[in-house]
Amino acid sequence: MPHLSLRTLSRRSVGLRAALAALTVALAATGCARLATIDSNALWKIVDLRCVPSQQATGTPGQCTTVNLDQRYAILKDIVGRSQHLLIPTDRITGIESPLVLAPHAQDYWVDAWDSRRYVEQSVKRTLPDNQLGLEINSKYRRSQNQLHIHIDCMRGDISEALAHHAKDAPGEWHWDTLDGNRYRIMRVNTLTNSGNPFRVVARDNPGEAAMATQTILVTGAGPSAEQDGWLLVNSGTEVDNGSGTAEPLLDHACRVADAH
Secondary structure, eight states, X not given: OOOOOHHHHHHHHHHHHHHHHHHHHHHHHTHHHHHHTTOTTHHHHIIIIIIHXXXXXXXXXXXXXXXXXTTTEEEEEOSSSSSOEXXXXXXXXXXXXXXXXXXXXXXXXXXXXXXXXXXXXXXXXXXXXXXGEEEEEOOGGXXXXXXXXXXXEEEOHHHHHHHGGGTTOOTTOEEEEEETTXXXXXXXXXXXXXXXXXXXXXXXXXXXXXXXXXXXXXXEESSSOHHHHOEEEEEEETTSTTOOSOXXXXXXXTOGGGGXX
């Protein structure tokens, strides 16, 4: 091996550090979608190692759109789609199957996610009726990440039209329907808290982690104003005949409904 001077070694060391710094920036810029393909804990790492420390240290959310330290959640813009955002708890919660979402004093993540729909509207630069906005969580078997996250985005126009048939359903009753070729049951509720919390509603007849792990839930406005019309809970599971462990295909990450206004 040829002898290297201290000056040469120093230059190489500086160059190596610069290269590593550039790589770090590049990885950060790829966003959660690409990280998710190689790391099922990518979302948790983004929130726990980047967004929360930044909010605590500087009062800014870092890579996230916002971090609510009091309510214990972060909102992250997903690089997939023009308007898709994710609500991610700042506590370690694996997903829909976690008993923590049903704990007596569990955070109302669905309420927080619904209130965060404004970030979708900001992305498309227009206000949308509540029945054209949706929240969704995948089952354990149809997700890429092992940190609970609720998708917040626009609804597909044809799905909103199909769900309009349930806008006047009696609250608290399940009705079966076929959406996008899969079987879902649909319930209208007047609140997303307490007895109307989607996790609790679905868990009533899917008790235990194993049963909840197979479930997917979507929430959208029953009409243009959820405050007046209520919400529709759309639920299916991998155990249902022609059911589904994901309702995400009912959302439209291109948010075409925004272009129709």
